[in-house]
Amino acid sequence: MIDKAILDVMACLRCKSSLTDEGEHLKCSECNIGYPIKEDIPHMLEESIFSLDG
Ligand SMILES: [Zn+2]
Numbered sequence: 506m507i508d509k510a511i512l513d514v515m516a517c518l519r520c521k522s523s524l525t526d527e528g529e530h531l532k533c534s535e536c537n538i539g540y541p542i543k544e545d546i547p548h549m550l551e552e553s554i555f556s557l558d559g
Pocket of ligand 1: 517518519520521522533534535536537
């Protein structure tokens with residue numbers, strides 16, 4: 506779980522939309538992509554982005 510205050514200041518690298526905490530990853534519903542969360546640290550890197558199809 507990511508701190509709400511931290512989540513509020515983070516934005517998608519691609520579209521700058523706000524992200525939602527999905528537990529295992531942060532989600533951008535605009536791009537339909539996820540950013541992995543490892544040891545409570547979201548990996549906000551272009552190379553870490555994965556697609557969330559379906
Ligand atoms: Zn996005």
